[in-house]
Amino acid sequence: MKDPQPRDDKLFVQGHTMCPGCGVALSVNHIMDILGEDTVVLFSPGCLSAASTIEDNYRFRVPSAHMGLVHSAAFAAGVSAGLEQVGVDDVTVAPLAGDGATADIGFQALSAAAERNDDVLYFCHDNEAYANTGMQGSGTTPMGAATSTTPAGRVAPYGKSSRKKDLFKLITDHNVPYAATATPGYLGDFKEKVTKAKETNGFRFIQIFDPCPEGWKFDGSRTVEISKRAVQSGMWVLAESEYGEIEITRKPADREPVDEYLELQDRFNHLSDAEVAQIQAAVDEFWDGYMEAEV
Amino acid sequence: MTAEQPRVTPEPTDETAAETRVLTGNEAAAHGAKLARPEVVSAYPITPQSAISETMAGFVASGELDAKLFRIESEHSAMSSLIGASLTGARTFTATASNGLFYMAEMLHFASGGRLPIVMAVANRAASPPWNVWGDQSDSLSQRDSGWIQLYAENCQEALDLLIQAYRIAESDDVMLPAMVAFDGFQVSHISEPVVIPSQEAVDDFLPPYDPEDSLAQSLVDGDPKAFHHITPPEASFFEYKYRQAQAGERAKDRIEEVDRLFGERFGRRWGGLFDPYRVDDAGVVLVTLGSLTTTAKAVADEYREKDLPVGVLKLRSFRPFPEDELATVLEDVPVVGVVEKDHSFGLTGSVYGDVAAALTNVDGQLTQNFVTGLGGREVTTEHIREMYDALLETHDTGCVDRRSRWVGVSR
């Protein structure tokens, strides 16, 4: 049987060196299929570029540039303006940025580009930590999670002490044309949102919940399962917004207890029952509040 | 390189000049930038340069300049957006000063390492605190290692002309490096004087459009996907890449000379290329200057010459690339060389002095001295210049330097 060849219509191909079972690689595979070849991708420093743009190993079938960590949205806005000025139009300019690059160091540029409504389709790969540099905690690390800079030791706080920064809500409140949350476990929802974002102009923002086996300490085979359980337990909310109006796109039928999601990952295995209850309460508070608003 | 440098702005020569108007340095710089037809402009307000951004915004709003103008949220993002734009092959412009330049510092290295010929006007301003918005040169000088070409203008006319020259130098295909045009905050940016504004046709003829062979746009159009600024580990090509970047800086010296010559032929004004010697040939002492205090230094030099005191002025225009060999050649017969700058590199002397002294190490018997003056916008008077020349002449007579770095105009 001849060597199985990758389909030549794939824009993100094998040979990248992301870890086995990586959620980001899974998401990018589908993002590139949907965006197509009239696309420029821009990398914030992190796993994705480290795994696919080293010396002789460029695995994206579109032009790209490596950015710094601080300025994804501003850099992308410049590319978009430049392409317009040199007469190369209807190209999707897509920064593929990490959660730290988006929620922490790059938040100022993100907020300003959203406020200016720059013509950029901004993807935030949220694996809830600075994965490439060694799993340090970021603003989107969930409360209670142990990371290399929020370790669970003998004295409080045990793991991250503050709540996960709600990037989707913050960018929605900038009144951008389109924003959404997604995760590869719900592939249909994921593809619809990337397609809708591609067909919209102005500043669009998609925050993707990408499980990270190496960082969250679970076996790489369970990436899709964990992605689903995060939604089913209500820890990750699948929603979208247009000019500030939010819609939940997948309501978990009967919400699973958060414990079933947390116990799959060693980053949470230090949590006491009281701490798990605290997380459960926060999730309940959101969904109860939401249900009220709904009815 | 001796230039018949016009001390008084001449009447415009016929067909190349649109008009002569009385402009501030900021306005002159904005005209220079506009004439170069930048396609993306992104600048954040900061005294003393804000009027440049405002004037550019006016040009875009009036339709005089077809450019995408970002109302950007910070200097770091200003340079970041221009890096993105320049990567697509668009010509770009920004302006900043002091704290803004420091906030951009990460991106300065990104632009030069990316070989992106971005051009920036810097209205020099002190480094705070204590809080001070007035002019000195510690901001741009401290960014000398950022890989940017650094050109310094003496007055409003030179600010305009140098911005046009900067695009041609930066975009030369054997250079491809970003360039800063720096001029004194307030002493140039806010002082008005008659300025010749060349015609758009003449500048279009002098400055061919920016059309790089490699760009994100070209990669898209050719259907040839490639990665810019990819990752180069230690044993791969990083070291060689930086060597080539340094070579481009060396080649920029010839471009700076050539572009000034061609500019003179086209517009009737020559500024001297890398530097502009004034009464240096038989001088016993020479004062190396940078920026607007050059004008005052020349006036005092004339005054001393009339009293048969052999003094000269050497106006440094290119601080990076630094004209090391060329400087040593033109000053080799000058027994005493002073360097005056509005800057101090804490822990040593002024940074310009450090580079000049290094360039002159092999000229035996020569003595050098550094004068730090005008920090925080303190006026540099003719009296201060006299104090410097007197110190140099005394060194010339006694053969010894009392102090290598001397602060002039500061009350002890």
Place this chain on the structure above:
Amino acid sequence: MPHSPEDLETIPFTTERQSRRTGNWRFSRPELAEEDCIMCELCIEFCPDVSIHQAESEESVVVDYDYCKGCGICAQVCPTDAFTMEDE
């Protein structure tokens, strides 16, 4: 004024198979019982390494063992358990 190419370095897109054969990272490998494959292609959809393709026969899928890293997602998402993970 074309920009001198050898100065600015870029790297071209590549599907070249030698440089990064990530297949040798595996500690275990997915083995397919072809008769159980119902061609639902969930494994193709969820492979992070684009290393499962339609077989030429179009009756089952085929794994590209040059690149499969053995993460095991295919076995986990397969509705008929057609994949089993065997030790490398």
Place this chain on the structure above:
Amino acid sequence: MTVHRVRFHARGGQGAVTAAKVIAPALYREGRNVQAVPAFGVERRGAPVHAYVKYTDAVDELIPTRTYVHEPDYVLCLDETLLETEDVTAGLQPGGAVVINTARSPDDLDVDVDRVATVDAGRIAQEAVGSTIVNTVALGSFAAVSGDVSIENVVEAIMERFPADIQEPNAEAARLGYEQTAVPWGTAPS
């Protein structure tokens, strides 16, 4: 003044960098000056990584260089699939030894140097630690093959550096590595 040089070949996630960091205090405890050098780079799970250790005979002897190891006296190859893509014997000094984590015996490996030792570190790690991380087994092998550090000092360094809950299993893995490394040229473990 002799400097002994060790080079680890492994894949990201197999614990080579930790191995270098743990053997260093063990060698220091043995009365030697030591330098552990993790090869910097983007360690990705599964991707090839290197680590290096240099040590002297006496603690007051200087280790004069701050470079990687190009002329190893000992090579520890933690993953035999690396033999396909890397020359693990590059620069091996005369009389130097290569230790390979494999279930096979030295003679059915085509590694053409005189001294090739083998240890089935994967199996031992699975039994002793219940994981695929073979670094502490390799440290036991190194003690056996080099004779330059006692297994007691290796175990002591593991107890000092590893988190409490996995100290004992990793100490056991080192002991088993020490006992079960086939050293054909028979350096009797001291």
